[in-house]
Amino acid sequence: MAENLPAIRDEDDIDTELVLRQVLQDVLGLDAERVAEFDADTGLFGHLPELDSMAVAGLLTEVEDRLGILIEDDEVDGEMLETFGALLAFVTAKREGD
Numbered sequence: 001m002a003e004n005l006p007a008i009r010d011e012d013d014i015d016t017e018l019v020l021r022q023v024l025q026d027v028l029g030l031d032a033e034r035v036a037e038f039d040a041d042t043g044l045f046g047h048l049p050e051l052d053s054m055a056v057a058g059l060l061t062e063v064e065d066r067l068g069i070l071i072e073d074d075e076v077d078g079e080m081l082e083t084f085g086a087l088l089a090f091v092t093a094k095r096e097g098d
Contacts, residue, residue: 001010016092019066020084027059040085045078069094 023087025035028050051059060071070092080090 036086042084045081
């Protein structure tokens, strides 16, 4: 699993990944074991029935709250939600930039 994830550079990146996994579990009601198996290529929007258009807003709001970032409406697109790796990369970049 870990070999497919983006390189983890420091403790903040580890925390970001753990928080993101927890948010996906909590907001979408996914099993912890299922979320633990997510790798960078795991499909999210369009692949997880639990992550529909209604769930996206709740997911992003919870990510903002737990990680202390602000996600602007114009930053939300299909690419950032396509895979776990894409969402993790986006959130990590937001934490580094804000």
